Amino acid sequence: MVSELPWDSKTGTLRRDLAEGMMNPACANALEAAFQIKRRYGGDIITITMGPPMAEEVLYEATAMGADRGVLLTDPYMAGGDTFVTSHTLARAIEKECPDFDLVLCGCHTSDSETAQVGPQLAEELDIPGVAYVEQLEINNRTVRMQRLSDNFFETLEMDLPGLVTVTTQANAPRYPSLSVLETAFGKPDISILGAADLGLEPETIGVQGSPTKILDVYSSTAKKKNLIMKGTAKKIVDEVFEKFGDRISGAIKKDLKTHYHEKKP
Amino acid sequence: MNTKKRAIWVFGDYRNYFQNRVTLQLLAKANDLAPKISAEVCAVLFGQGLDQYVAEYIAHGAQKVYVVEHRSLKNYSVEKYAVLLERLANDYQPETILVGATSFGKEFAPRVAKRLGTGLTADCIGLKITEDGLLLQIAPSFGGNLLAEIITPNHRPQMATVRPGTFQEIPHNNELRGEVVRLPIQKDLPEDRVRLIANERQAQRDQRIEDAPVVVCGGRGMGSKKKFKKLFDLADLMGGEVGGTRPVVYAGWLDTDALVGQAGKHIKPKILLSFGISGAIQHTAATTEADFIIAVNKNPNATMMKMADVAVVADASQFCTALIKGLKARIQA
Ligand SMILES: Cc1cc2nc3c(=O)[nH]c(=O)nc-3n(C[C@H](O)[C@H](O)[C@H](O)COP(=O)(O)OP(=O)(O)OC[C@H]3O[C@@H](n4cnc5c(N)ncnc54)[C@H](O)[C@@H]3O)c2cc1C
Numbered sequence: 001m002v003s004e005l006p007w008d009s010k011t012g013t014l015r016r017d018l019a020e021g022m023m024n025p026a027c028a029n030a031l032e033a034a035f036q037i038k039r040r041y042g043g044d045i046i047t048i049t050m051g052p053p054m055a056e057e058v059l060y061e062a063t064a065m066g067a068d069r070g071v072l073l074t075d076p077y078m079a080g081g082d083t084f085v086t087s088h089t090l091a092r093a094i095e096k097e098c099p100d101f102d103l104v105l106c107g108c109h110t111s112d113s114e115t116a117q118v119g120p121q122l123a124e125e126l127d128i129p130g131v132a133y134v135e136q137l138e139i140n141n142r143t144v145r146m147q148r149l150s151d152n153f154f155e156t157l158e159m160d161l162p163g164l165v166t167v168t169t170q171a172n173a174p175r176y177p178s179l180s181v182l183e184t185a186f187g188k189p190d191i192s193i194l195g196a197a198d199l200g201l202e203p204e205t206i207g208v209q210g211s212p213t214k215i216l217d218v219y220s221s222t223a224k225k226k227n228l229i230m231k232g233t234a235k236k237i238v239d240e241v242f243e244k245f246g247d248r249i250s251g252a253i254k255k256d257l258k259t260h261y262h263e264k265k266p
Numbered sequence: 267m268n269t270k271k272r273a274i275w276v277f278g279d280y281r282n283y284f285q286n287r288v289t290l291q292l293l294a295k296a297n298d299l300a301p302k303i304s305a306e307v308c309a310v311l312f313g314q315g316l317d318q319y320v321a322e323y324i325a326h327g328a329q330k331v332y333v334v335e336h337r338s339l340k341n342y343s344v345e346k347y348a349v350l351l352e353r354l355a356n357d358y359q360p361e362t363i364l365v366g367a368t369s370f371g372k373e374f375a376p377r378v379a380k381r382l383g384t385g386l387t388a389d390c391i392g393l394k395i396t397e398d399g400l401l402l403q404i405a406p407s408f409g410g411n412l413l414a415e416i417i418t419p420n421h422r423p424q425m426a427t428v429r430p431g432t433f434q435e436i437p438h439n440n441e442l443r444g445e446v447v448r449l450p451i452q453k454d455l456p457e458d459r460v461r462l463i464a465n466e467r468q469a470q471r472d473q474r475i476e477d478a479p480v481v482v483c484g485g486r487g488m489g490s491k492k493k494f495k496k497l498f499d500l501a502d503l504m505g506g507e508v509g510g511t512r513p514v515v516y517a518g519w520l521d522t523d524a525l526v527g528q529a530g531k532h533i534k535p536k537i538l539l540s541f542g543i544s545g546a547i548q549h550t551a552a553t554t555e556a557d558f559i560i561a562v563n564k565n566p567n568a569t570m571m572k573m574a575d576v577a578v579v580a581d582a583s584q585f586c587t588a589l590i591k592g593l594k595a596r597i598q599a
Contacts, residue, residue, distance in 0.1 A: 115388035117376035124380040156464040158374035195585040212385030234588035252536035
């Protein structure tokens with residue numbers, strides 16, 4: 001479960017290295033969108049992730065399902081970064097590893113934080129048009145047409161490639177790699193592993209150090225009310241609830257309630 | 267530049283004005299924070315035909331409103347608005363910029379922050395000023411059932427997004443006065459590289475869960491989709507709305523737009539009935555404004571039970587059935 005991810009009590013950041021090497025749900029949708037595009041229009045799929053060494057697993061998974069190659073960005077200096085430095089790091093890796101890209105697909109958010117900030121910030125870093133929360137997309141020549149729901153508006157948008165799209169979990173049904181596919185994905189998948197130095201990034205500009213936001217403290221909130229505990233049979237508790245709070249309920253639902261209630265009417 | 271008064275800016279997000287009062291809520295919060303750092307509260311808005319919003323923002327506590335009005339800004343545009351806000355922030359150097367975490371805000375704010383080279387905290391549930399005069403951004407921490415206090419010590423402006431419903435607006439006050447600063451659109455403002463082809467407003471539901479006087483919320487403890495359906499009968503009887511937790515939405519027992527929590531709707535009902543919900547912070551962050559909470563859980567130690575006024579130790583689904591029966595018998599025909 002994501003909500004049980006281990007914490008580093010010293011830095012207050014999530015120890016993603018101890019978290020399971022599982023693909024983030026929305027990223028699985030982004031990958032599925034890439035497969036669909038490849039099937040219809042061709043192209044090479046390069047998957048990129050930043051994380052602890054074991055994050056390589058999701059790249060294996062993606063390659064087994066049909067991605068052409070993977071890039072893992074891993075370096076202790078990259079750890080604990082906020083979205084500002086994460087998008088910076090990813091952008092430099094894209095420029096280095098696939099400078100001629102046509103389309104960058106991202107999951108709209110991670111399920112452990114849901115900031116949804118990395119995609120839009122990556123578009124800024126790469127200086128390309130970007131659209132977030134896309135539910136449908138199709139490509140015509142060099143134009144992408146997208147649909148999404150944004151604050152109660154159904155929007156249809158277009159942009160020319162190269163561009164960036166973040167995909168919601170509603171966009172498609174991601175395939176899951178069957179065990180047999182994973183097992184028969186023999187041969188060494190094409191995965192490059194890069195650290196900060198390979199990207200020419202100074203440690204002060206990435207990870208915890210480079211992040212404009214700093215975590216001061218992490219604590220559990222203990223808002224407790226003085227409350228009334230009710231036990232017994234459901235019927236008995238219901239009677240007690242109405243006896244004690246009938247007025248309040250009646251006021252909220254704007255209906256009169258019988259105060260004296262007898263189950264069997266005479 | 268140093269002679270300028272410090273300022274807290276609130277981005278004026280008016281597209282869904284009647285459904286979504288997050289800008290007014292942020293103006294209220296900004297008014298709460300501003301005296302602590304002797305700052306003025308400013309709203310910033312872009313578009314066309316904005317007079318009514320300018321007046322509203324002033325009546326809700328904006329001491330100054332920066333307005334850029336132009337035909338070409340009529341439709342919301344992430345890229346154009348981001349460039350505009352970046353340039354204004356560079357000119358006026360606000361201490362802080364607050365943006366509502368609407369769909370638009372969640373895409374727009376990160377881009378502005380990136381352009382300004384500063385930090386941004388998503389979905390804050392609390393904002394305070396530290397002893398050093400910094401903006402303390404309180405947000406549910408990544409994945410954990412914990413709150414994180416975050417600051418942006420060395421970069422300006424300090425930026426945060428806040429979900430609609432997190433803070434309370436101050437009542438409309440026609441007596442309030444504010445300065446309106448109208449700025450011309452810059453000639454070199456780039457065209458948005460994303461083109462809007464069609465834009466259709468979605469039909470609104472009659473009653474929204476955010477305003478409902480009674481909310482019946484269900485969690486995983488309801489047991490099954492079939493049992494979960496009983497909550498709709500209960501809500502119907504009480505003239506309320508049904509909401510739920512993330513596992514319930516993921517399981518397909520409930521529509522996504524009825525998710526209550528950090529990633530969904532904030533509610534403020536007179537009565538909240540909570541069935542089979544553990545009370546994770548991502549959920550309870552959005553229920554603290556309920557006047558009265560009745561929680562049902564078979565575990566008396568669940569956090570939700572501790573937050574409730576009445577903690578019913580029972581099977582959620584059975585209790586729901588009994589409550590429906592009890593209500594039907596008592597409602598005067
Ligand atoms: C970034 C992020 C964002 C999130 N956003 C949200 C959000 O917006 N909204 C949200 O709700 N969650 C959100 N979550 C998930 C949240 O952390 C919790 O996992 C979720 O709220 C738990 O839902 P639950 O209470 O239904 O399930 P559980 O935590 O599994 O609790 C079930 C409860 O039911 C009780 N129970 C079991 N059987 C019975 C029975 N027969 N009768 C009575 N009680 C019973 C149990 O004792 C338990 O207390 C988010 C998580 C993350 C990481």
